[in-house]
Amino acid sequence: MFSNVIILISFLALHCAADLCNWTGSGFAAGVDSRIVLQVRLRCTEGSVRWVYPGQALRVVLEPNLSSARRSTICIKPYPSFGGTSVFIERTGELELLVTEGGRPERQVFCFRADGPHRPAIYLQASPQSDQPWSRRTMGFRYELVSIKNAAPMGTGVLQTSCRPCSDTELLMAICNSDFVVRGHINNVSHDSQRQTSLVEVSATRVYWQRSGVFEQQVNPALSSRLSQSWHGHIHTLMQCHVKPGAGEFLFTGSEHFGEAWLGCAPRYKDFLSVYYKARTEHRNSCDFPPD
Structure with a gap:
């Protein structure tokens, strides 16, 4: 299989237009010439690729303008x-198998290192459909560039974090960061044995900040204006x-990946206040925090 992929790359490539973050295209061109490899270059730290009527191969190169080498x-x-x-994954001309044909990766996240002098490329090879070669299929993926230090333990567990309390x-x-x-309470915890993950339902009394809308505001008109504002999320x-x-x-603190919040440090609030006030007295705080 590896040799077939290399042969495809060595023949003819068709470059595809795309915006900076996302690409959507079809594999019809590969039906005309089996030597064609569709090529896409994206320059964002996150986005998506959608391949309609996939045929032969698609090569995606991620070339983001990074402000920090940590990502x-x-x-x-x-x-x-x-x-x-x-x-x-293509690195300096070598191919490494990431997902095998016939697998069921839809509930998994796959991560790999992207450092080095050459940007790695993600290479997709579609299997032929013997019954309906051009039946409407759509495949693709979402991507993110993340910091190894702050990455969540997603899916396959490629990036693991320990369960020990934070220092x-x-x-x-x-x-x-x-x-x-x-700040809030744990309402419920459910488990997914297949992914080996837990989902923590949180009722938040205050959201100090969040990168996206993982925590949504809920309003109870029966309560006063101050108490009617609460937040809910997972x-x-x-x-x-x-x-x-x-x-x-x-x-609760942590990172967000693919629209999901992943737990980082989660001390009891009273214990956090003790640590924060002590550090502030000793001028060891890295940033200001608005304690009530």
């Missing part, structure tokens, strides 16, 4: 209709961390 890991999340495609230094950095910082974590519902107020 040296690429993660892709295939769409549910991804079956029938093999995915390779005081890690906690003080988390309130500065996290994609979300939320945070993912590893099942092995054994998160359980219970009393107490927590400060």
Whole structure:
């Protein structure tokens, strides 16, 4: 299979127009000339690729303009209709198999290192459809470039984080660098045995900041204006961390990937305040935090 992919690359390539972040196109051109490899270049730190009527091969090169060298890991999340495609990572002319044809990767996230002098390319090879060669199929994936230090333990567990409590230094950095910082309570915890993850339902009394709309505001008109504002959202974590519902107020921090919140440091709020006030007295805070 690897030799067939290299042969396709060595023949004829068709460059495709795309915006900076996303690409949608079809594989009809490959039906005219089997030597064609569709090529796409994207320049954002996150976006999507949608391949309609996939045929032969598609090569996607990610060339983002990075402001920080910390973002040296690429993660892709295939769409549910991804079956029938093999995915390779191309590095300096060598191909590494990432997803095998016939697998079921739709609930997984695959991550790989992206550092080095050459940008890696994501190479998709579509399997032929013997019954209906050009039946309407759409396959593709979403991608993100993430920091290894802040990456969440997603899907395959390629990027793992421990379940140990954060140190005081890690906690003080988390309130500065996290994609979300939320104060609230744990309402419920459900588990996904297939993904080996847990979903933590959080009722938040205050959202200090969030990168996107993971936590949504809810209004209860029966209460006063101050008490009527509450927030609700879900945070993912590893099942092995054994998160359980219970009393107490927590400060939740973490990262967001593919529209999902992943848990980082989550101390009890009173314990966080003790650490924060001590660090502020000793002038060790990396950023200001608005405690009530």
